Amino acid sequence: MTDRIAIHTDGLTKHYGDVRALVDLDLDVRAGEVFGFLGPNGAGKTTMIRTILDEIRPTSGRASILGMDTRNKSVEIRSHIGYMPGDLAMYPNLTGRDTLTYFANLRGGVDWSYVEKLADRLDADLSKKVGDLSSGNRQKVGLIQAFMNRPDVLIMDEPSSGLDPLIQREFQTMMRDVATEGRTVFLSSHTLSEVQRVADRVGIIRHGRLIALEAVASLRSKAIRRVDLYFDAPVDESVFVGLPGVREVTGTNHHVVLSFDGRMETLLRVATDRYSLVDITTQEADLEEIFLTYYRDEEVSA
Amino acid sequence: MLVNVFTKTTRDRWKGMMIGTAALAVMFFLAMSVYRDIDISVYTDLPEAFLLLMNIPADADVGSLAYGAIYTSYGALTLAALALVTGAASIAGEERNGTLGLLLGNPRSRTNVLLSKAGSMLLLTGLGSLVLWGAGRLTPAILDVNVSGIDVEALVLHMFVNALFYGFLAMAISAWTGSRGLASGAAAVIMVLSFVAVGLLPLIESLENAAKVFPWYYFTGSDPHLNGISWGHLTVLVIGIVLLAVTAVIGVNRRDLKGQTTGVAIVDRLRANPMTQKFADRLAGSARVSRIWIKTASDHQALLLITAALMFFAMGVMIGPMYQAIDSALLSLSDQFPEALMAMFGGGDMSTPEGFYQIETFGMIAPVAVIVVTVAVGARALAGEEANRTMGLLLANPVSRSAVLLEKAFAMVLYALAVGLATFGGVVAGSLLGGLGMDASSIAATSLLATLIGLVFGSLALTLSAATGRVPVAIYGTVGVALVMYLLNAFLPLSDNVAGYAKWSPFYYYLSSDPLNNGMHWGHGALLAGLAIALIGLSVLLFSRRDLRQTG
Numbered sequence: 001m002t003d004r005i006a007i008h009t010d011g012l013t014k015h016y017g018d019v020r021a022l023v024d025l026d027l028d029v030r031a032g033e034v035f036g037f038l039g040p041n042g043a044g045k046t047t048m049i050r051t052i053l054d055e056i057r058p059t060s061g062r063a064s065i066l067g068m069d070t071r072n073k074s075v076e077i078r079s080h081i082g083y084m085p086g087d088l089a090m091y092p093n094l095t096g097r098d099t100l101t102y103f104a105n106l107r108g109g110v111d112w113s114y115v116e117k118l119a120d121r122l123d124a125d126l127s128k129k130v131g132d133l134s135s136g137n138r139q140k141v142g143l144i145q146a147f148m149n150r151p152d153v154l155i156m157d158e159p160s161s162g163l164d165p166l167i168q169r170e171f172q173t174m175m176r177d178v179a180t181e182g183r184t185v186f187l188s189s190h191t192l193s194e195v196q197r198v199a200d201r202v203g204i205i206r207h208g209r210l211i212a213l214e215a216v217a218s219l220r221s222k223a224i225r226r227v228d229l230y231f232d233a234p235v236d237e238s239v240f241v242g243l244p245g246v247r248e249v250t251g252t253n254h255h256v257v258l259s260f261d262g263r264m265e266t267l268l269r270v271a272t273d274r275y276s277l278v279d280i281t282t283q284e285a286d287l288e289e290i291f292l293t294y295y296r297d298e299e300v301s302a
Numbered sequence: 303m304l305v306n307v308f309t310k311t312t313r314d315r316w317k318g319m320m321i322g323t324a325a326l327a328v329m330f331f332l333a334m335s336v337y338r339d340i341d342i343s344v345y346t347d348l349p350e351a352f353l354l355l356m357n358i359p360a361d362a363d364v365g366s367l368a369y370g371a372i373y374t375s376y377g378a379l380t381l382a383a384l385a386l387v388t389g390a391a392s393i394a395g396e397e398r399n400g401t402l403g404l405l406l407g408n409p410r411s412r413t414n415v416l417l418s419k420a421g422s423m424l425l426l427t428g429l430g431s432l433v434l435w436g437a438g439r440l441t442p443a444i445l446d447v448n449v450s451g452i453d454v455e456a457l458v459l460h461m462f463v464n465a466l467f468y469g470f471l472a473m474a475i476s477a478w479t480g481s482r483g484l485a486s487g488a489a490a491v492i493m494v495l496s497f498v499a500v501g502l503l504p505l506i507e508s509l510e511n512a513a514k515v516f517p518w519y520y521f522t523g524s525d526p527h528l529n530g531i532s533w534g535h536l537t538v539l540v541i542g543i544v545l546l547a548v549t550a551v552i553g554v555n556r557r558d559l560k561g562q563t564t565g566v567a568i569v570d571r572l573r574a575n576p577m578t579q580k581f582a583d584r585l586a587g588s589a590r591v592s593r594i595w596i597k598t599a600s601d602h603q604a605l606l607l608i609t610a611a612l613m614f615f616a617m618g619v620m621i622g623p624m625y626q627a628i629d630s631a632l633l634s635l636s637d638q639f640p641e642a643l644m645a646m647f648g649g650g651d652m653s654t655p656e657g658f659y660q661i662e663t664f665g666m667i668a669p670v671a672v673i674v675v676t677v678a679v680g681a682r683a684l685a686g687e688e689a690n691r692t693m694g695l696l697l698a699n700p701v702s703r704s705a706v707l708l709e710k711a712f713a714m715v716l717y718a719l720a721v722g723l724a725t726f727g728g729v730v731a732g733s734l735l736g737g738l739g740m741d742a743s744s745i746a747a748t749s750l751l752a753t754l755i756g757l758v759f760g761s762l763a764l765t766l767s768a769a770t771g772r773v774p775v776a777i778y779g780t781v782g783v784a785l786v787m788y789l790l791n792a793f794l795p796l797s798d799n800v801a802g803y804a805k806w807s808p809f810y811y812y813l814s815s816d817p818l819n820n821g822m823h824w825g826h827g828a829l830l831a832g833l834a835i836a837l838i839g840l841s842v843l844l845f846s847r848r849d850l851r852q853t854g
Contacts (some may be wrong), residue, residue, distance in 0.1 A: 046852075054850035055694055075702045083698035087852075093601075094591065102591035106699040119690035145695070 004031035006153050007052065011061035014047050016069040021047040023208040024061065025069075029186055031066075031152075034179045034301035036199030036216070037188040038056055044208035045188040046086050049157050053083060066270055079107065082146035086157030086188070088139060092131025096141040099130055107149050113134065118144045121170055136162035143171060146177075154178055160194060172198045181187045230279040243270060254278075304418040306411055311422035315388050316429070318837035321386045321778050323430040325375050325785045334368040334441050336793040365442060365449030368455060371526045374495075375433060378461050378521060382493055385427045385469030390486035392419035394476040397560045411829030412554045416477060420547060423469050433461040457527035463539045464521035468493045470546035478553035480560045487608055493518075506627055517542060519753045548561035571784030594668045594696075596707060598683060598713035605678055607719055610724035612670050617663045618728015655738035656818040659729060660748075666788075668725050668752040669812060673784060676760020681776035683710035684841075685767040688851045703846045707768060711838050714760050722753030740818075747822035748813075755812040759784045768841035772849040779831075808833060 007029035014022040022044045029035040039045050050056045052063045052076035063070045065077045090099050096119075104110035119126055124140035125133070133141070139162045146154060153174070160168050175185045175198050189195050195202055196216060204212040235249030245262015260267065260282075271277050393416060396402035405415060438454040441447075468489055476485035491757035496516035500523070503513040513519045520539050525531035560635050590600045599606075686706060687693040696706065726749035733740040760782050767776040795801045804810050815823035 025478075050694070050850070050852070053694070055697065071517060075700050081698065083695070085691075085694045085698075087691055089696075090688075090695065091597075091692060098591045102597060103695075103699055105592050106594070106696075106701055201383035210358060 006031040009063040013060045015059045033200040034185040035197050037207035037255045052056035082151035084146040084156040084159045087172045089141040090130045096126035097111040100291045115148045127165035159190045194201045226283045228281045229256045232276045307418035310421050319426045319430045323433040330372045331441050332334040333372050336796045337364045354487050358757040365452050382465040382468040385465040386472040386489045388423045389469035390472035390476045390482050394482035435441030453530045460526040470543045474546045474550040477550040530727035594709035595713040614724040619732045626736045669755045672756020673723045673759045677763040678758045679714040680760040680763030685771045685773045688771045704842045718753045718757045722749045723750045744821045750815040758808045761834040765837045765841040768845035
């Protein structure tokens, strides 16, 4: 990961009449990262994406991609990006191959063998008319279209809807590959598990405002998780009380349950020093909980 | 009947019906006020054959002229076309939008849905007829014209039933095929053919009774505006309607519903056939998607093919021999035609082949044909992609909005040229077949001017499409403006006081120089081309300034 900035927004604001779809968004997406953009439906994710793609124009503020202003340099920017719209629609009377050829011709410089490789990875059928494909298979054509020019910045709006789990996993690997090559992925989603799996950092947006911006790892370490400890003999659960990060302790004989948001190291040292630990399960807090926590906060302050 | 399906369909479509019939009302008002101003005694001396063609009674007065010219031709065609569009969209439209499955996910039968749609069509056509009835009654009162001999109610009732016939025809085709395009196209062709046939066949003595084969005969055949309601003729139409409705119900229940897909174009069929696959693949596949303008052009191929073929054969090749067939009847009428009446059809002296072609082909049909294809492309070029939500994907490529617009405009120009060329070829062939000896370069000039006038309105549709991103605004807006402009040019010159204002209509620069006789008028041609270019320039400006729409 480098410190170069792939996407930069500066007070980006978009109003539709009285509706404030996007409010003062300041955001830096670094080159070489997968950036997750999380928010519920109607939070302003799509508005943000459509604004930086110059589909719609900001009410105020500005944005740049790869250092180029999204208003003045929009055509030049678009030769460096791949885009997967959220509400994907294509030309129903063209086959997948025709569709990709069409966009490849508009772009120029698309390596067709790479397209075939992508189709292979996603198990996509390019010979059928797009209109006759199921929505998942149509989605694949859209994804190939976004990846095929090896873009420096991939912008994807809810890309994995309709994909089956196997393909989703392959798609996530593809996104990681892009980041590994130093390219950037901007992934808007409300699928928390997906963002958790692939993103390096995540921004959370609600009511058009960015309410959190964190590394996925630190978000996760912040989170409270439930830890179940199983021992081969009854233990005194009070030894865990007061350890850093331990919130709540309940115990029954061999089994201790903790609410925990600290470092595992300390906890394990205590657990193994005096007793014989048989098994440990921890239920990782997913972003869902974090998500909800943030929203609850937001609701209180709003 | 399902009240909500009925209400929704009505709500979706009432605007088109109201705009169409309101335009007709305006047209009627204009026509009657002009007829009032001019000396119409000249009409009374007209020969019978001609009066028949124009649907004018021998003792014509201002009233019967206006009702005959506007209501029984334009009015009836427009009302029927509006019903037809509604009928064609009934089931096939929802299939195309992918909403029919959702609709039928409710515990309602297909028959139920179809009948609700039919009910809505009935209501809308009825409302349209009411507007026409109101205009037909109010206009003479406002203008203080005596229309005592005219039975407006009978005329409008005949128009209503006639329109329903074509609406149900389109609905039946749509129900059987699930293709909206096919339904509206086929029904429109049948409608126009029977309109033309009923107008022209009685002029050929041996074929006098052949007109009775065509449904249009049961609308105008009895001259309802003069003779009152003909229950016999109406019964024929109503029986036809019932049969078509039953056909539609059977059709929609017996076939598989289509998903949200695709028409099958000719190239697709060729592509599926191993014999032609290689060739068709190039045509439909790689070549079709190589540029934006080529793809745009290929998207409307069916419309272009039908329009160009119609212009070539029906309006070009066939008119020559037809002139031969009825020429003696018309020749005897020469010098008796009042310029005033002919203005409506683009003017021209019917006793010469040039004049005949001007009235039949160039006066009205040729510009309408070019306008149909250019407006289809112009309106859908930008707004259509926005409505189908593909514009975002298209503009994610490194092409500017102006480039997209200009490529689409280029496709539109090609379409206009293709129709112009088909018209030119057809008329030249017709002239040769009929041995009429018309000047090919003058035919070329007139076809070129028709192409240019069509491009002016196509560019207007493009401008509206660029400015608003809404297909209906672009289509209805352009059609409305075109109608008014056509009327200004047709009627204003009839009255000396206001004749000069006709120059404000682009149509003035189409035929006022009489290009079929005088050859190309480059000044007028340049003016039309300039207007089209200016509108395209304006649309570039408007399109690059606004937010793209996210949904239709």
